[in-house]
Amino acid sequence: MAKGKTIDMSDVWADPIVILIWGVLPISVPIYLWNEPFLRAFYGNFFRYVMSLHQAWLVNSAAHLFGNRPYDSQIQPCENILVQYLSIGEGYHNYHHTYPWDYSASEYGWKDNFNIATAFIDLFAQLGLAYDRKTVAKHIIKKRMAKTG
Template structure:
């Protein structure tokens, strides 16, 4: 079962396929196939032939040249056993005389079940229930509950519209601990080349394809325009002209 080994390389491969072929048969956890499939079923069922084919077309050369990523991929079973099972289970037994039975069921089974399902909610719940302020034509949504549980990963409508934005959400200073984690390491030089969408770019996209739930910080922003305005940006003016033609 492919879902057993979710090392960084394997996860990144399927995530790239998911974004490139989202909501098609080539999407590994296509939300159009229902909640159960997108939540956990895709890990147990035989993948669609299109998924298998498209996985082979994704360029992974950047990660393949990263020695740390490939080291983690190679040693993933050992690292998983050590950091997910052995240390969480045996530390309470050693430090405060917890029974190994209780520690196994609480610190491995229960903890692992909860954290896995929170991660799976991003593929299921965050593609079904919530607002679509940036693009109402796709399934991904903004879901506060998932964002709280998944430490900022539930602002999914934004993430699919601007997948290259490292914040995975417009408001990096709102509830998004993952952004703060990256920013901390950027300050000490361990994270770099962060990319982010500008406020003007986000507002224009929300105005163009959002569901109307987007709250503009400045209603007079020249990039948020109405029909007949004299200061319509050049690209948008050309788009209007093409529509007329």
């Protein structure tokens, strides 16, 4: 967190597109499309933002404390099924820290498992907007599990 405070973000906040997407659209859409009052649109957007922060913090806390460590028992991150469902696919934290280059952050993908983040990346790959997706071969996973799991 301390390093984050040293990053100069003035160019980002000076960009009118960022301000439009970050601040104006999320409040304007409910007002103009659903005739919501300003405060209801503001509080709804604020609640959405707070929930997304809590979702991220859940991954960075519960997925480091509770669960099993099948890929590397020597590191703190865990596999946590509750976090998996509450964070739309980020509960496989032990796998993610063992294989950080795997785009799916999970051994299982999305078709056999609840991993909406991977489904979105795969959708964007089909549309040509994501490419060079890296995964880990099954034999490497099994070898690592036998060694450090």
